[in-house]
Amino acid sequence: MSAPHRFDRGHTDDLMSFLAASPSPYHAVANTAERLEKAGFRQVAETDAWDAETSAGSATGSGGKYVLRGGAIVAWYVPEGAAPHTPFRIVGAHTDSPNLRVKPEPDLGGHGWRQVAVEIYGGPLLNSWLDRDLGLAGRLTLRDGTSRLVNIDRPLLRVPQLAIHLDRAVNTDGLKLDKQRHLQPIWGMSDDVREGDLIAFLEQESGLAPGEVTGWDLMVHSIEPPAYLGRDRELVAGPRMDNLLSVHAAAAALASVATSSAAGDGALPYIPVLAAFDHEENGSQSDTGADGPLLGSVLERSVFARGGSYEDRARxxxxxxxxxxxxxxxxxxxYAERHDPTHHPRVNGGPILKVNVNNRYATDGSGRAVWAAACDRAGVPFQNFVSNNSMPCGTTIGPITAARHGIKTVDIGVAILSMHSARELCGADDPHLLANALVAFLEG
Structure with a gap:
């Protein structure tokens, strides 16, 4: 059933549009939902009772649905004739990226400058946020309990670096940034900073009445758009590739598989799923994080809504x-010496399989076989990634998903440079190679 190379450079063009339109996790899930809607998916509410038609889309229990919760989305497609015990094929990713986030009392200033008080989210490369034109985006919660997305995508803020004349040793001793004192952006001039200025500005920009906003989840973003880079345009530079690149590829793959199945191009042996979580960059422990109950709840309710029992759920x-x-x-x-000497993933070399024997990644030998088979069916090469023994690796939602749900999990991805920078770098072919491999995996 799999069609090798279903996606090409056009997928990378679309990724760049997705990155630019998704300055926050809330925008990312809204844009993902919009793309799935075009493929026939429909939203279901967690507060509604689910039955075969509600959770899948038709009287026979087939169709595509999704659940939104904050900065997370779980979407699934039930193929025609799927039994309650039909296994799932899940692509997991995360919607959040390290950045600077607005504090509860955001209005700050001094010495004639108007500033915004921010807190460090995750583990960003702090210097990458200096001397950039920054916008402001996120979610506003209104007095009636509803929410509204906001995106000020123009030069609004800037974190100015200290001039070299006042830090003569910066190029020899290195840049040293105090997270509290040195990273508060400026957004104007004033000798009279008043409480409520920032939120009043956002209300005005959003067409809201004064005092209508009672809560907010706001973050800064670089307004420089994604762009092809290099002599032959073989590279892409852009923000939030970690990890919206994976969210975008998974959504495209799920929509493609669902569309082909609905057209009768072949029976699916699994129920394909996209699970894009928030808060991976700070531990995943939230109601929208991978360490929360969201994924398990959705999968279980899908089984039970199709008439399944706990035994069917376990199967x-x-x-x-x-x-x-x-x-x-x-x-x-x-910095080639920072990498393992025998594992050197290259951009445009295909997606990577991540391995760590201390379970910072969830991949084992049997998982590798599943991934290798999917790549083979898709005609996509893949590379191996292992961290240098002297430099312990980070972790992902993989081990969390495996442990929380008892689900076999394999860690994969795309190799990039400048991870956790305000602007990262990948190969222009790797996004569509990943998407093609995900299609083959979801199809089984």
């Missing part, structure tokens, strides 16, 4: 496989 989970898709490290030409 479905036992046969389920999840790909935890997140960006990884390409070999850096200026």
């Amino acid at each position: 479905a989970f036992a046969g389920t496989v999840c790909l935890s898709s997140d960006t990884g490290h390409a070999v850096h030409p200026n």
Whole structure:
């Protein structure tokens, strides 16, 4: 059933549009939902009772649905004739990226400057946020309990670096930034900073009445758009590739598989799923994070809504496989010694399989076989990533998903440079190679 190379460079063009339109997790899930809607998916509310038609879309229990919760989305497609114990094929990813986030009392200033008080989210490369034109985006919660997205995508803020004349040793001793004192952006001039200025400005920009906003989840973003880079345009530079690149590829793959199945192009042996979580960059422990109950709840309710029992749920989970898709490290030409000497993933070399025997990644030998088979069916090459023994690796939602749900999980992704920078770098072919491999995996 799989069609090798279903996606091409046009997918990368679309990724760049997705990155630019998704300055926050809330925008990312809204844009993902919009793309799935075009493929025939429909939203279901967690507060509604679910039955075969509600949770899948038709009287026979087939169709595509999704659940939104904050900065997370779980979407699934039930193929025609799927039994309650049919296993799932899941692609997991995350919607959040390290950045600077607005504090509860945001109005700050001094010495004639108007500033915004921010807190460090995750583990960003702090210097990458200096001397950039920054916008402001996120979610506003209104007095009536509803929410509204906001995106000020123009030069609004800036974190100015100290001039070299006042820090003569910066190029020899290195840049040293105090997270509290040195990273508060400026957004104007004033000798009279008043409480409520920032939120009043956002209300005005959003066409809201004064005092209508009672809560907010706001973050800064670089307004520089994604762009092709290099002599032959073989590279892409842009924000939030970690990990919206994976969210975008998974959504495209799920929509493609669902559309083909609905057209009768072949029977699916699994129920394909996209699970894009928030808060991976700070531990995943939230109601929208991978360590929360969201994924398990949706999968279980899907089984039960199709008439399944707890036994069917157990059978479905036992046969389920999840790909935890997140960006990884390409070999850096200026710091090649920081990488494992025998594992040097290159950009445009195909997606990477991540392995760590201490379970910072969830991949084992049997998981590798599943991934290798999917790549083979898609005609996509893949590379291996192992961290240098002297430099312990980070982790992903992979081990969390495996442990929380008892689901076989494999860690994969795309190799990039400048991970956790305000602007990251990948190969222009790797996004569509990943998407093609995900299609083959979801099709089984």
